[in-house]
Amino acid sequence: MSAKAVNHQEIVQNLLSTKAVDFAAIGKAVAEMGPSIAVADEPWEGFCGTMRTFIHIYRVPTVGTPVENLNALSAGARELAG
Amino acid sequence: MLWDNEDLERRLCHALDIAKRAVEQLAATGYTDPEANQDRIRPEKVISETAVLLVAASTAASRDGVKARIQHVACLLMPHARSQRILLALCLEPALALDYATAHICLARLGYPDAAFDALLRQALQSQAHRGRERVPHRMLEQHWLMHALSGSWNSRTSAVMRSSVLNCPMDLVGGSRDDVYAFTHAIMYATDFNIHPRRLPRPRAAILAEAEAALARCLDEQDYDLGGEVLLAWPLTGVSWSPPSAFGFRVLARVEDQAGFLPAPSTRIERLTQLHGGDRSNYLVATAYHTIYVMGLLCAAALQPGRTPPCNIPSRFAVPGSAGRLLEILDADGHTAHWREQFDQLRLPERDALAGFLMNVGLRRAITRRDFDGVARLLRTGHGLGLTGTPAASQTAEMLNRLARLPNIVPVQ
Numbered sequence: 001m002s003a004k005a006v007n008h009q010e011i012v013q014n015l016l017s018t019k020a021v022d023f024a025a026i027g028k029a030v031a032e033m034g035p036s037i038a039v040a041d042e043p044w045e046g047f048c049g050t051m052r053t054f055i056h057i058y059r060v061p062t063v064g065t066p067v068e069n070l071n072a073l074s075a076g077a078r079e080l081a082g
Numbered sequence: 083m084l085w086d087n088e089d090l091e092r093r094l095c096h097a098l099d100i101a102k103r104a105v106e107q108l109a110a111t112g113y114t115d116p117e118a119n120q121d122r123i124r125p126e127k128v129i130s131e132t133a134v135l136l137v138a139a140s141t142a143a144s145r146d147g148v149k150a151r152i153q154h155v156a157c158l159l160m161p162h163a164r165s166q167r168i169l170l171a172l173c174l175e176p177a178l179a180l181d182y183a184t185a186h187i188c189l190a191r192l193g194y195p196d197a198a199f200d201a202l203l204r205q206a207l208q209s210q211a212h213r214g215r216e217r218v219p220h221r222m223l224e225q226h227w228l229m230h231a232l233s234g235s236w237n238s239r240t241s242a243v244m245r246s247s248v249l250n251c252p253m254d255l256v257g258g259s260r261d262d263v264y265a266f267t268h269a270i271m272y273a274t275d276f277n278i279h280p281r282r283l284p285r286p287r288a289a290i291l292a293e294a295e296a297a298l299a300r301c302l303d304e305q306d307y308d309l310g311g312e313v314l315l316a317w318p319l320t321g322v323s324w325s326p327p328s329a330f331g332f333r334v335l336a337r338v339e340d341q342a343g344f345l346p347a348p349s350t351r352i353e354r355l356t357q358l359h360g361g362d363r364s365n366y367l368v369a370t371a372y373h374t375i376y377v378m379g380l381l382c383a384a385a386l387q388p389g390r391t392p393p394c395n396i397p398s399r400f401a402v403p404g405s406a407g408r409l410l411e412i413l414d415a416d417g418h419t420a421h422w423r424e425q426f427d428q429l430r431l432p433e434r435d436a437l438a439g440f441l442m443n444v445g446l447r448r449a450i451t452r453r454d455f456d457g458v459a460r461l462l463r464t465g466h467g468l469g470l471t472g473t474p475a476a477s478q479t480a481e482m483l484n485r486l487a488r489l490p491n492i493v494p495v496q
Contacts, residue, residue: 065348067305070341070421072352076367077343080100080375 084391085332090382091145093339097379098139098151100344101132104372105155109162113369115354116362123369126182129162133188135376137231138276140192142386156194163189164199172206177215179206180228187231203232219247220269227272230279240281244273250284255296255475256450256482260309263297267312274319276380277387287320289474295327296475299443302422307335308347311377318381318390324397326433327440332381332392334422339378347374401435405468409441412461416448442470446479459483 015021067073105128112125136152136159143149162168163185171182180187183203186196206212217225226240244250247269254262270290274280283290294316301310310331317328324332339345349370358366385391426434442465449457458479465471471480 067307067338067346067348067421068350068352070338070346073342073344073346073350076350076355076371079364080103080344080367080371081096082099082103 083394085385085394087386087391089336090386090391091142091147093336094139094142094379094382094386095147095151096344097135097375097382098148098155100368100372100375101135101155101379102151102158103368104128105132105158105162107365107368108372109159113365115366115369117354117357125162126168128372129159130181130184131373131376132159133163133185135379136192137188137278138380138383141276141278142383145386148383152192156189156192159185160189160194160196164196169199169202172202176206176209176212179203179212180225180232184228187228191231218265219243220265220272223247223269223272227275230275236279236281241284244269244281245284247273247284249273249290252474252478253293253297254478255293256478260306263301263309263313266294266297267309267315270316270319271312271380277319277384277390280319283320290320291316291325291328293474295325295439296443296447296473298327298331299440299475300447302331302334303418303420303444303447305348305420307338307345308374308377311335311345311374311381314381315384317392318384318387322389324392326396326398326401326436327443329393329396330422330425330429330437330440332385333396334425335378335381337425338421344371345374345378346371396429396433396436398430398432398436401432402438402468403432403435405438405470406431406434406441408464408468409438409445409461412457412464413441413445413448416452418448438468439470439473443473443475446475450479450482455483455486 108123108128109125109132112128113123115122132155136156139148139152143152168182168186172179175182183199186199186203190196190200222243223240226237226243230236230240248262248266249269253266273283294313298310298313301307301313314328314331314335317324335345347370350367351370355363355366426437429437442461445461446458449455449461462471462476462480462483465476470476
């Protein structure tokens with residue numbers, strides 16, 4: 001490691017110690033905005049602050065939710081047909 | 083023997099009948115599930131998608147039943163497509179003008195113009211900010227498609243946009259997400275203009291469809307019929323021939339539609355449906371089901387075009403006898419099952435063997451998802467012996483194994 005190397009963990013720890021980042025407030029904002037961002041067609045990612053990405057909110061794809069039983073759905077099909 | 087055109091027409095008419103209900107029930111206010119606010123559908127989405135379905139269906143408008151339904155739904159859609167809400171959006175968000183005007187543009191193309199709306203739209207498109215939204219290539223292609231529909235001619239830069247899209251470079255078939263497949267299917271729809279005024283594709287059809295086959299295998303095995311139907315559009319929208327996997331895919335979707343009464347998506351949940359009554363139940367059903375039903379409508383409209391009809395049977399001229407059985411031995415070991423398997427078991431032996439490439443794609447996808455790299459290598463060896471590895475999915479998988487093989491030289495094995 002060169003003499004000019006920086007310790008990223010130290011930097012992060014110092015920043016956390018300042019308590020400049022209010023994680024509770026971020027959590028509250030995510031809880032409020034998450035549902036609408038999750039269903040929004042665009043943008044594909046949400047960011048706040050400046051053009052730099054501080055917080056990534058990823059939409060997790062629906063995993064493991066299968067199509068329902070086809071025969072059970074056929075009752076709904078009759079309703080759809082009016 | 084080709085698929086019965088009367089049957090295709092019946093399926094398309096079903097989609098148009100649901101479009102009527104979607105407009106009546108959702109076009110004014112969209113849909114929000116009171117128990118799950120995140121399950122929200124904006125009215126603009128329903129309005130735009132219905133209009134796109136009508137344009138695609140117009141290629142089959144020589145059939146009286148289709149024509150009458152298009153006219154009826156178009157008349158229902160017009161006040162929503164040009165509502166005060168949309169007009170105001172054109173004024174306030176010119177960068178999204180074409181997005182908001184999608185239904186208006188489609189309706190005008192179908193013979194339902196509106197000069198006043200058109201004038202405001204063109205004013206928005208001349209504003210300084212109208213290009214102020216950054217878009218990914220398939221969304222840029224959508225803008226070009228809409229401008230082409232508005233002006234009657236393709237933009238000189240459309241070819242460059244197509245070259246920057248996934249149509250011009252191999253899709254990531256190993257690590258790609260559902261969004262990547264979505265980008266592919268939409269690029270195909272816009273570039274081909276549903277075969278009304280198609281553009282020349284930036285790569286040979288065979289290269290594009292070889293990747294589509296891998297995406298189709300993934301969709302069928304995950305029972306993702308929404309995306310699977312869109313992937314299937316790639317065949318009738320780009321040429322006349324249907325490969326064995328695409329013919330099989332169409333057959334699977336048709337049988338699933340027959341059994342459920344509509345082509346379903348996971349969004350329609352029986353438990354939630356039983357909790358609802360009256361109008362709430364009806365709105366939930368239409369809101370969660372309409373999109374996949376539209377996809378089946380798009381597919382049948384394309385399949386009704388001259389020379390684009392899928393075969394009833396799986397083309398088996400190049401089948402390697404016994405190849406399907408060899409691969410099924412490997413696939414069946416994981417216990418996974420899907421609707422396609424019921425259809426597969428009903429095929430004649432040569433038809434099954436003709437789908438060995440499909441089975442190979444399914445097997446590779448499953449093994450990669452499980453991170454079972456020994457299983458991946460075993461499949462590639464078996465496939466190589468059967469002459470099935472000359473595909474983009476197999477070669478991309480082999481590249482992945484080569485990268486992984488390099489890892490122990492970099493990261494010590496724990």
